[in-house]
Amino acid sequence: MICRLDAVSFRYTGQTADAVRNVTLGVTEGEHVALVGPNGAGKSTLLRLVTGVLAPRAGLVEVLGRRAGDWKRRDLARQMAVVSQVSEPATGLSVREIVSMGRHPYVRPWSALGRNDRRVVDSCLDAVDLGDLSERDAGELSGGELQRARLARALAQEPRLLLLDEPTAHLDMGHEMRFLELVAEHTKEQSLTVIAVTHHLNTAARFADRMILLSEGRLVADGPARDVLTPRRLESAFGWPVEIRDLGSLGRHAIPKRREPEEAAE
């Protein structure tokens, strides 16, 4: 088991309700799990509990058999990497320097990157097709290229678990697909485990082996996409009528319906 949550609850300070309520789930090696749900359902909070940045107020979060909060950051960063949607400040670093930071947990203070570190950085740059742009200032990259650089940085950590927190939220369709295909390709190759938070139900259904639906902090469904994506579940979670269509090789798609005028007025 790569990651296990047992009856986990969490509340942000100053709030009166739990952001995550009594969630229990386990993720096994090599799985690609999509975390979906409406805004404020607790998806990102759940991810931050797994990273150990937040500590649960009840229950247990384990990563690779050890409590998330008990890991030394340096040791955890060799097992787990995160790509988020948060835009980082323009730092004036080159693409190679950004990706090299993925080797941070492997390098001792006062020393430079070793030969193996540089080899890993080069191969990760190539893996996301940024080899040619490696000396470019990261501030000059497009949104899609920047997210690929951050994926390369995460891969350079050589993790066993990759967490994605809406990394494609600001990307157009083409860049999103390219990003997700890169993730799929590398996770298959290295039997990497992925937990991805996303708002895009249909792309999630195509890339994930398993889908977890959260609503108001609770886990409401967990299983293959075909079982999770049902009109009733989605309507109750998102508060909007949804139709499910089977598009053959493209899989099942959730399509939000237009409401009739009298329905909308209610």
Next chain:
Amino acid sequence: MKGSIVALTCLLFVAVAVGLLVGPVEIPPGAWIEALRGEEGPAYTILWRVRLPRVVAGVLTGGMLAVSGAVFQALLRNPLAEPYLLGVSSGAALGAVTSLALGLSASAYFALPVAALAGALVAIVVVFEVARVGMRLDTRVLLLAGVVVSAFLSACVMLILTFVRADTLRSVFFWTLGSLSGASWAMIASMAAYATPAVVVLFGLSRHLNALSLGEETAAHLGTDTEHVKWLAYALASLLAAAAVSVAGVIGFVGLVVPHGVRLAGVRDHRALIPLSFLVGGAALVLADAAARTVAAPMEIPVGVVTAVLGVPLFLLLLRRSVRT
């Protein structure tokens, strides 16, 4: 990076040479050679007892303030951050003023720097105590607490000044403007004892500072123990500033302008930024002090005035340039 380190080390040597050559007393070349060979005489005294300690103290003080500023700017991700942010300067001022007002510094030469250092350390501890929740350090609270504690301590300084004699007022005035005129080898030794380990450890943290510049959560994901690094870096950077202030008084703008200048020259990686800031800061303060001694000779201008007068236009120029690009 190696090239710029070599170039800036050369700049530092030029600054040191200028600092040794200029002064109110003109020394003929022959006397210089005798003094360098160790032959006693007025030139020997001026070189070894007056100018060299002053230049070395300038290199250390300027370098410490610049490194401290570079670290504060990285931790706070705020371009306005400077070494005196956590109340170091006003704490040191209160210590210094107290020792002057009580007449302690008249009885023992080391009383003033020791009192200033104690004042600075008290200010740092108070600010840290306000900003910490358990072992977590809230950077925004730290910034606010620093500003408020500074204001409070400055008010205390003003209160004491209301009651002191005119000559004490004058000494306080000159101390707050900063000066290297009190430099001695004993002082340099104690300053180097602080500065060397602090700068070495901060340099060792530079990869973490790079990670922190991306935000605390990202740094944590990359393996940085953010709370530990923040504590250590804030404490060491404040110690550097406290040690510099206790010896040389409040010299402004070096800690703000120098690391910015190095950054605007395109250096973003703290493994380069920290050593380069030290070199540029040291050279800048030695040159400013050389100007302070000669411009109005035989009068001496407080070096803090020179750094402000030269530093501010330079800073505005750099700022204009960065806004335009």
